[in-house]
Amino acid sequence: MSGVEENWRKGPWTGEEDRLLVHHVNVHGEGRWSSVATLAGLKRNGKSCRLRWVNYLRPDLKRGSITPQEEAVILDLHARWGNRWSTIARSLPGRTDNEIKNYWRTLFKKESKGASDESTKLKTRLLMKRQKFQPEQRQRLMMQQNEADMKKVMTLLLEETENKVGRYMPL
DNA sequence: AAATACTTCAACCGCCGCAAC
């Protein structure tokens, strides 16, 4: 314990703070977040800087709502991996773990309220799949599947869902 | 038009694993 109480800024980021952080990362690259505060002139701790960059400022982030195809991918991967949001996010370029986590929670709320349209029927089916999936099996699968395998799975899944959920109404 | 309920999502918190010392 250092015992030193830092008075880091908290709460929503201002435009100026964003600008400073983006500039810093553009010049120095990602990483070494704990030193970003002093280097970039921000009164934010490293975690806060990293989070802001990863979840909001990264240039490769995809804006806009989750597509039906992405939703199907999320549901299926959640059935495989459980709440491993960062793992799921790696299969959805431009989407963050935070975004997926929030989306899942929203979806789950809707689900629990009960609905009968086509899209929710598919969601329910996929959720049932998840419940049947034993933890040991999931563990074994985790050990077996490498990144290349995942890519294959994702390609197949996307093709499959294009056909299955093509009639989805966007949320 | 105002009050209230509900939803969304950015950001924080606490924990864990890992690397450096």
Place this chain on the structure above:
DNA sequence: GGTTGCGGCGGTTGAAGTATT
């Protein structure tokens, strides 16, 4: 081998926005 600091992760919160009454 123990300690410390950092990055990353998942769970949670609460402010702001939106819908409903």
